Amino acid sequence: MKIALLGYGRMGRVIESLAIAAGDEIVLKIDAANRETVTKADLATADVAIEFSRPEAAVDNIKFALAAGVPVVVGTTGWLAQLSVVTALTQERGGAVFHASNFSVGVNVFFAAAQQLGKLLAEFGGYSPEIEEIHHLQKLESPSGTAITLAGRFAKESADYSGWRLAGVTSPVPQQTIAPATAPAANKIPVPIIAVRSADVPGTHVLTLTSDVDTIELTHTAHSREGFAKGALVAARWIIGKHGVFTMEDLLKL
Numbered sequence: 001m002k003i004a005l006l007g008y009g010r011m012g013r014v015i016e017s018l019a020i021a022a023g024d025e026i027v028l029k030i031d032a033a034n035r036e037t038v039t040k041a042d043l044a045t046a047d048v049a050i051e052f053s054r055p056e057a058a059v060d061n062i063k064f065a066l067a068a069g070v071p072v073v074v075g076t077t078g079w080l081a082q083l084s085v086v087t088a089l090t091q092e093r094g095g096a097v098f099h100a101s102n103f104s105v106g107v108n109v110f111f112a113a114a115q116q117l118g119k120l121l122a123e124f125g126g127y128s129p130e131i132e133e134i135h136h137l138q139k140l141e142s143p144s145g146t147a148i149t150l151a152g153r154f155a156k157e158s159a160d161y162s163g164w165r166l167a168g169v170t171s172p173v174p175q176q177t178i179a180p181a182t183a184p185a186a187n188k189i190p191v192p193i194i195a196v197r198s199a200d201v202p203g204t205h206v207l208t209l210t211s212d213v214d215t216i217e218l219t220h221t222a223h224s225r226e227g228f229a230k231g232a233l234v235a236a237r238w239i240i241g242k243h244g245v246f247t248m249e250d251l252l253k254l
């Protein structure tokens with residue numbers, strides 16, 4: 001497949017090397033420096049665009065891909081407050097958008113396990129959840145998109161919890177804080193998320209459930225960015241020829 005990289009930073013580069021190794025072609029590399037010089041006609045030479053940029057740039061890049069008629073896989077986090085705008089535009093244009101806060105298969109299995117834990121604990125009660133996410137020092141926003149999705153999946157079938165709140169940030173570098181897109185449902189408690197920034201950590205997420213008598217802990221540790229990049233390439237191949245807005249739940253049926 002012919003791929004346009006919308007965002008050519010850490011993720012764009014890992015995707016490029018895996019794509020070339022798989023026999024795919026990178027037809028465009030777009031970053032902050034050349035974004036304004038790239039036209040819709042340039043983008044339309046690709047079968048699919050893969051977008052890993054910055055929270056403030058993602059929606060504009062999605063609109064650009066929709067205008068060019070190119071399906072787009074979006075890994076950038078921190079823009080989901082605008083999902084309804086993107087969904088309406090995708091329908092209007094008959095386009096295709098695939099978004100995920102985390103493309104790794106392992107994280108998506110972890111999400112499914114968290115949802116099951118939320119369901120079981122709603123039945124038995126007595127456990128308080130907390131999420132800790134740890135990322136490298138170049139990550140400028142808190143909390144991670146993965147932690148937000150994890151909170152949502154844990155709360156999905158829970159009687160007591162809904163939404164999330166940023167309960168703390170430990171970072172030697174300044175963080176742009178992301179606000180919840182919606183308020184928690186009435187009479188429900190938001191899941192607390194703690195963000196930690198520490199050198200060279202690709203991405204670690206811990207869901208801790210504490211009762212008076214014990215603790216349940218579920219951890220996902222990424223060893224590198226390869227799992228994210230592999231998943232984004234699987235999504236890119238899958239979305240070509242489809243119409244609508246999709247997530248990893250559509251792809252993996254988890």
Ligand SMILES: NC(=O)C1=CN([C@@H]2O[C@H](COP(=O)(O)OP(=O)(O)OC[C@H]3O[C@@H](n4cnc5c(N)ncnc54)[C@H](O)[C@@H]3O)[C@@H](O)[C@H]2O)C=CC1
Nearest residue numbers: 007008009010011031032053057075076077101102103228
């Ligand atoms: N969904 C997933 O599985 C994963 C998501 N991410 C997310 O992806 C995003 C990017 O992460 P990294 O590659 O580590 O960041 P990075 O900072 O290394 O790269 C960002 C790139 O975007 C470019 N950029 C900035 N504005 C742009 C614009 N208007 N148009 C096009 N490109 C633009 C920059 O020049 C830079 O090359 C972050 O939001 C991060 O949270 C990161 C890893 C996995």
Ligand SMILES: O=C(O)C1=N[C@H](C(=O)O)C[C@H](O)C1
Nearest residue numbers: 077101102139144145146203
């Ligand atoms: O910025 C990162 O690096 C990552 N961002 C994503 C997130 O915000 O959840 C996914 C992964 O954890 C790495």
